[in-house]
Amino acid sequence: MNGVYICFEFKGRNLEKAICKMQRNDINLYKIKKMSQDRLIFWCEIKDELKIFAIFDGSCYNIKKIKYSGLLYPVVFLMHNAGILIGLIIFLISLFISNMYLYKIEISGSGSFYKTEINEILKENDIKSFMLFKNLNFDLIEKELLSLEGVNFVSAKRDGSRLIIDVRIGNSDSIPLNRKYIDLVSTKDGEVLNISVIRGTAQVAVGDNVVIGQSLIGAYYYNISEEKVETFVIGKIELKCNIKILYETKCFDDNEKIDALVYAKMILEEREILDSTFKQVTDGEKKYIEIDINYIELINGG
């Protein structure tokens, strides 16, 4: 069966008469099935639907539509349900219109920290949300953004209703712009316990005493030709540092010592304590426990 068909259920007496009546009215019937003495099911073309109701108007048959079938049924369904069709058309039109506009600008890549500058450049070129995509000049965007310092790759492309701008810096994506060739310097006074240098040149050795601000790893190295080449410092240094902490107390018993140590640990945060000594100090009526602590200070570079 091609086209669109409808299945009817007839209930009543003398169903054969009903079939003959439809046959006389040129209604083609298919898959006629007598379910019981007073119940009949059959299929007919959808064009005959109204004809059947007209023929049997006022008759003693109970007529019921059961279902539709056929490849073209969705079309017929939409024709009979104009609301859905209109809704669908409105949806498609709004989808089409919304697809024409730029709703969001997304900046990605290692140069995304240039967001403010990029937005300014876009603003200068009248590129903003809710503008028509057809007015967008991707080549111009790329050209303008390439003028930013350090930017060596820009890609502007459309993704649905978004504008994706991929901005990349330098040869390596991992080196931030604000990074310079500077030495790793000591932030504490202390003795060098351990030194690891991945990039740069060590300025101190294990056992050396260093002071605040002293260079620990130089931001350079010598190549095979003995030429000095600047580089970013990557390395780690452990310093043995000393600190004296005063803890106010009421008496000098062991519990107070423990409390004083807890207090000191709190001040030193996660630093590893090597050793500690306690001393009782009085200042007029006030009593203090002075804790002399040697701890490890980790200085990282890179």
Added chain:
Amino acid sequence: MGLLERIAIDLGLDEQLFLSGVKYIVFDGHSAYFEGIKGIKSFSEAEIQLYLKKGLIVVEGDSLKIKKLCRGDVALTGNIKAVKREI
């Protein structure tokens, strides 16, 4: 030229008989096709009675179903045991 028309010519039937009379064909007892049917007198899974211009055709069998009823054409399926002509 249709199959029935060709058969009619081969059998030497006169044109009047061919045009006005009922024609039917049974396919190995499984389905049958009738032309020149005026209506359905009764039908059940065991028996279907079809009106002709003059008389009836009675089809007997099991699980009989009317697959198609278009104007004067009727297509039946099922286990057809007999087709009788009753005047």
